[in-house]
Amino acid sequence: MGNICIIGPRASGKTTYLAGLSYFDEYRGARSRYKIRPLNDDSRELTDKAENTILQGLSVDPTRLGDRIHTVDDLPYYSFQIEIQGGLFKPRSIVQLNVRDYPGEVFEKILHASEEDSIYEEFIDECLMDDVEGCLLLFTEWESSNDGFYSKLMNRFIEMMDERDRLNTYRLAVVMSKCERGEIWPGRLDPETDLFGVYLKKTLKTLKQRLPPQNLRFFAMSTFGVLGRYDPRPNRVDAYGSDGRASILRDPPRWKPYNLIEPLYWLNRP
Template sequence: MGNIRVIGPRSSGKTTYLAALAYQPAKASRKNNNFQIQALNDDTRKLAEKAEGIIVEAASLEPSITQVRTIDDLAVYSFNIEVKNRFSKEKLTLAVRDYPGEIFDELEHGSSNPLHQEFIDECLTKDVSGCLILLTEWKQGTDKTYSRVLQRFTELMNSHDRANDLRLAVAMSKCERGELWPGRLDPEIDLFDVHLPKTKSILKDKIPAKNLHFYAISTFGVLGRNNPRPNRIEEWGTDGRNSVLRDPNRWQPYGLISPLYWLSTGKRMRYDA
């Protein structure tokens, strides 16, 4: 089983991303014959039950950070993913856990919160094969912030003896946005070089090339090949303003599976599923 951790700042789309994975069996897998997803445990099945509300109705997912007392309070989402290549099928079993955005945000200056340190220690244990890092902003100053956070994260990887064997899939999330969508095909060059060059430089300098890849992810996708408007609108949900699908019947997410596949196997997919 590949143990994957999802980290990123607040509002980077971590919860929605996992909800979309859980929602796939009911929706997207019918349209995409390249992969099939099956929920394996109660946490994942409960997420699947709530996923439509999260993606379509702007509902929130509990527990929030205020309700988490130990690492065991965080759900582990387990999936079977069957990936169909041209002449073969490959089955992956993944256990995915995401951390509250506060953990990522506080890496910049450090935190005295022992619970947050427990999260980081768990994230960097030897049985974790890789981390999916979701980044979403590029406004002025964000590149400096992200670079400082990831500089600190690489230092922690080194102190936990994970500098040479932990894979990092670094993704620009919410890439359905008009400024980002054209760059999704080569995100390292067309997204990270353009919008987050210092962040990319830190990672390239600290992480072995075989353990680092850059991705673009769009949980919501666009309305169609000839209509590249984001298939996303903002709605007010139970925990504030959230993104939801504009047209559920046209839902075609982009890049959900590819980083998980690489984190688990070390191999690149032929397409961005």
């Protein structure tokens, strides 16, 4: 692989996901094992962030545009080497993952960005650049009001892919994040049917209508995970965040993410 991008609405769990990736240097996922090594300063700092916030029962700060951030280059840029040890039918592979942590704000603006928003232009250009293989797209809210909005947003994103001639070469791993939540945990086994097909129907339809089936796959993922293999209670407590949607780990020593690597493995396939 090389470059992928991670995008999604505000508070969908992007920064936490990246911190989780950097913290678990060895991880046994549902279907594969991996080792991960941070390759640059930003990614090493991210490991500290996981230790000093998530593992301390705190929530990472929202990634916000503001005084300090005027262009995408002001946003953190992470570089990791991931060795995926595969399994019975999966070959071992080494992946270099380069990824920027975008604020959900720019993603939500896809529909209504104005010409002066140069960061928004840069964001789209960077996400759809020729050497970007695809993207990990995180969704987390499932109310029907969001479904309409996400579906329009995806329509526009697909149009932009088309304008850049990427419609047939761009992979989209569409993820329901925070899937340890009780209502949706059973749906993780077949997320396309039991999560997107139930909660985000319009979004699912838009994506399936317009993208080649081999470039589109649905996943369920949770950076927090559940309390144990035989204890499906979420390893999470709700907390108060700046936008009211924060959660924190409930039992830090039992932190075990679910399905962190599988979407990357799929994005990386030859």
